[in-house]
Amino acid sequence: MTVCAIHQPNYFPWMGYFDKICRADVFIFLDAVDYPRSGSKSMASWCNRVKIDVGDREAWFRCPVQKAPLGTKINEVFLSEDTNWRVAAIETLKSSYGRQPGFTRAMSLLEPLINMNALDISDFNINTIMEISKTLELETRFFRQSELETSAASTELLIELCSAVGCDTYLCGGGAEGYQEDAKFAENNIKLVYQNFKPFPYGNEELETFMPGLSIIDFLMKENDWDIGKPAGGQ
Secondary structure, eight states: OOEEEEEOOOSSOBHHHHHHHHHOSEEEEOOSSBOOOSSTTOOOSTTTEEEEESSSSEEEEEOOBOOOOTTOBGGGOBBOSOTHHHHHHHHHHHHHHTTSTTHHHHHHHHHHHHTOOOSBHHHHHHHHHHHHHHHTTOOOEEEEGGGSOOOOOHHHHHHHHHHHTTOSEEEEOTTOTTTOOTHHHHHTTOEEEEOOOOOOOOTTOOTTTOOTTOBHHHHHHHOSSOOTTSSOOOO
């Protein structure tokens, strides 16, 4: 069984994203689909923002991007020309996590990534995710959709991508039930496996104070042991 996982390149994504990478043999960044957004005039999406812990409350941690018309592909959306956001982002992490046990180690990883020289949000996010995965010792092979020859859309695109990288199993996230046509995978001899990731408290967090769904940044800051496999969601 050779497992493929596919996802848009998100901005410093949450633990479940890296759990998916960990469980896959091949991970494909869906970089040549339309840039997702929270409204027709907004550029806000998981591609350029994520939540972190600021003063024991969830708060958005953003990377500004230039406005682009509807239908613009993720790898065609450029970072803001104003680079002051990088300084502000680093200062936010210092003020929010400066006393956490993993702070020094995490900042040595994150600060160069935030300051990375990238023109578009796709390159920025993909390079960031790959570097964090390397640090977490994940041995998954990475591809970009834009590197592969594809012509389909929706479920057919996922099947086409799995076949393009020689995988016979597709690892599916938990939010796909509403739009994904599961039966088509079996019709194309691809096994479908649902991830079923369950967030777990880490660091010194107690269950009642734990905030699930925050960026991987939160985990790196609050944990000394960067083993994303414990106690593990999965199935």
